[in-house]
Amino acid sequence: MHCSKVIVAILGLLAPIAIVNALAMADGMADAALAYETIEPSRIRLGDSATIRVTSLDGYLKGVPLPTVPGLTFEVLGRSQGLEFVNGKSIPSTYILIRVTPQFVGLFSIPGLTPKSPSLGLEVVSGDEPNPYALHSHNQFPKPLPVSPAPIPKGIQLKAGGAAFVQLVIPTRAVYVGESVPVDIEVGLRPGIVTSMNGLPTLSGDDFTLNNLSKQPKRREQVIEGSPFVVMTWHSVLAAVKPGDFSLSVETPLSVKINTHSAEDIAIAARMGWPFLQSMYNGIAPRDITIASPSTELKVLPLPTQGQPKDFSGAVGDFQVSSDIAPARVAAGDPLTLRLHISGVGNFDRVDATMFERLDRWKTYPAKSSFIPSDAVGYKGEKVFEQPLIAALPGEQTIPGLDFSYFNPNTQHYERAHTQPVKVMIAASLADSSLSALAGAPSLNGAATNQSARGLRPDHPRPQSSVSEMRPLYFQAPFLAVPATLALILAGSWFAVRPNPARATSKSAERALAQLDAAAQSGDSSSFFAVARTALLQTFAARWQMSPDQITVAELKARLGPAGEDIERLCALADEAKYSDYEPGSTDFQRWLRLIRGQLTGERE
C-alpha cells in the first residue's frame, strides 16, 4: 500500500513533465519537415531486430538512402499507407519500413534518413540480459482499486485491448436484390495507442457491393470508458447481388501498440488520467492487426417476377421523371437536345436510357448522362439524360412521352413514370430556304439595309434565261454524250476514208488485165508484154514496199522462186517484142495471161 502511494506520488510529479513533453513533441511534429523516421524498439537483444519507420505526410515517398553504420545491417521491408494522427488529426501518410539487425552489442547512432531529421539511437544488449521490453516492477504493485468503466455505446465492441472498434450500421428491414441501401461504417481509434490505420474498412464476403469509401471520412471525438476516441464515419451505399440471409461485418487494418502491462497497472494509470495512461505505451512497438465489427444480419429478397414490365432495367427505388427540350425551334437538320430528368432515391447506376428507343421517327445519337448527387454517397440525386435529336422534315413535330419503369421497395410494386409529349417547330434549313427564296428575291429587298451592305453594286435587271442544273454542262452526263458521239463519228470517218493499198492495186490490176486481153486478141505482142511488165512491176513494188526501179532479177528469183524465172522471161520478151517484132502464138498469149493474172490477183488471195 505504501509502495503504491510512492509510485503514485512519483507519477504525479512526472505528470506535468509528460504533458509538456507530449505537447512539445506534437508541436514539433507539426512544424517539422513532412517526413521523419522512428525506430521501434530502441533497445533490443543481440539476435533480434528493430524497425525504422520512415513516415511521409505530404504524399508518396520515392525512397531513402540506407545508412552505413558499422555493426548494423539495414534491409528495406516494404511500403505501406495509412493515416497518421498528429495533434489528434488524421493525415494520410505513406511509410517505408527498414529492418535493422545488429551484429554485436553496443550503443549505435543511426544518422537521419530524411533531410533535417535527427539521428536515431539503438541500444543492443546481450542475449542473457533481462527482457528489455519487460516492466521490471509491475509485480510489486498491489491490486488497484476497481475502476468503474464508462458505459460503452450500444453495438460497439472494443478490440485491440480496448484501443479501437469498428461498427457497421445497416437498415434492419429486408432489402431487395440490386437495391441501394445507405450504410454507415464507424471506426473508433485511441490516439497514441493506435499509431496508424493501414487501409480503408472492407466488407467481408462477396455477396454485396460497397461503393468506394472516401479517404476523408467524417471525424468526431468521443469518450468511451473514460478514454478519448477519434471516431471516423464513412457513409456509403451497399447493394446485394443475390437473395438470401446474410451476416455482414467490416474489417479494418491497424497498427496498435499492444500493452503488456497488467490490468492493475493500466487501471491505476487510467485513474490518473490520459497522460499517464499514454506514458505506459511509450516504448512499445506497434503491431499490425485487423479488427472486425460484430456481425449484422441482413435479409435480401428477390425482385418479384409478377408484374415486371418488359422495359424494366433493374432500377430499384423511388423516382420521379420530367423532360424538357432545347431549343424549342430549330432548322431542319439542326440538332436539338431532349433532356430527361430522373430524380429521387435508389440505384441510379441501373437507370439507363432505354426509353429513348421509342423515338424511331427521329434521328438520334447516343445519349449522354450525368448524375448530380444530393447526398455524399449518391443515394439521392438526379440523373439527367441528354439525347440529341435531328428532325429531317420541317414543320411542327411531336416528341412522344417517355416511360420509365422501376421497382419501388416501399410499395413493393413495379411502378411506371412517364413524361408528357413535347412539341417542337422545325423550320426549313438555311440552305434550302435560300433556294426557295430565289423566286421571291425582290421581297427580300424590302428588308432593312445592313450598314455594311451600302458599298454593294446594284441589282441586275430581271433575268431572261435560266438553267435547271447549276452543275456546269461538261460535268453533266447527258451532255458528255455529245462530244463522245462526235468523236466516235469522226474517228469512224477517218478510218473509212483511209486509202486502202490492196484495193487500189486490185483496180489497177483489173485495168491492166483488160488491156492485156485487148492486146492478146489484137495480137499486139509489143503492147501486151509492155503492159504486162509495167503492171507486174508496179504490183510487186506496192507489195514489197519498194520502187519499181529497184526490182532486179535477183530480187524476183529470191521472192518468187520458180515464177521469178517466168517473170524474167516475160521482161526479156517485152524487150524482144519492142525491138525485134517477136510474135508469139495464141497459145503463148493464154499461158502468159494465166501467169500474169495469177501474179496480179495473188494479192487479193
Add this chain to the structure above:
Amino acid sequence: MRAPTIAMLIVGLALWCGQTLAQPSQPRYSADGLYNLANSYARAGKPGLAVLNYERASLLAPDDADINANLEYVRASAHVPTEPRTRFARIAQAANPTLAAWIGVLGIALVGVGLLASKLAPRFQWLRAGILLGVALIALTVSNAMLLWPRMHEAVVLINQTPARVSPVPMGDTAFVLREAETVTMTAEHEDFILIRTRGGLSGWVARANLGTVVPQVSVYPLQSKRIPR
C-alpha cells in the same frame, strides 16, 4: 383480247404521264437571279447566305464583274480572307462553263474534220491550222473544267461560330470554330456531318445544316461514310 390489252396500255401510259407531271418541277437558276438574291441577303446582314448565292451566281457567270466585286466586298465585310485569282484562272474562266462546254465540242469537231480533210486532200496545208485551233479550244475547255472541279465540292458556312468537331457526332469535341461566310472544301460525309477542310488546311466535322453547298445537292442521309471524290 386485243381491246383490253390496248386499254391497259393506255391506262398505264396515262398513269405514267400523270406521275411524271405530278413531280415537283426543278428550280430554275439564273446568274442574275442569284446575284439579286445575294444582294438581298447582304443588305439583310446575312453574309453567309449572301456569299453562298454570289458563289452560285459566279458559277453560272464567272466573268460578271458585279458578282465578283460584291462577293469580295461581302467577304471583306465579314472579315473572311479572299484569294486573288491567278492570270491563268482568269483566262481559263473568261468563258462561262456552258459556252466553254460548247467550245470544247467545236474544238473536237475542228480537230476531227481537219484530220479527215488532210487525209483526203493532203495538198491543202492550211487545214493544219484548223486542227491546231481545235486543239486550243479543247485545251481551253479542259482548263475551265479543271478550275471549276474543286468548286463542285465547296460549301459556305451559314452560321457564325460554327463548331468543327473532331468526330461526326453532336457531342464531339470542338476542334476549331468557323466564321460565317467562310468557304470550305468538303472531303467526306457521314450521316448529318460533313468533313471539311479550310483554306488554312484545318479539317473537322461540321453539321450539314450549318453549310450551304455551292452546287445544290439532293440531301439524303447515307447509311455509311462516303468519301467525296476529289
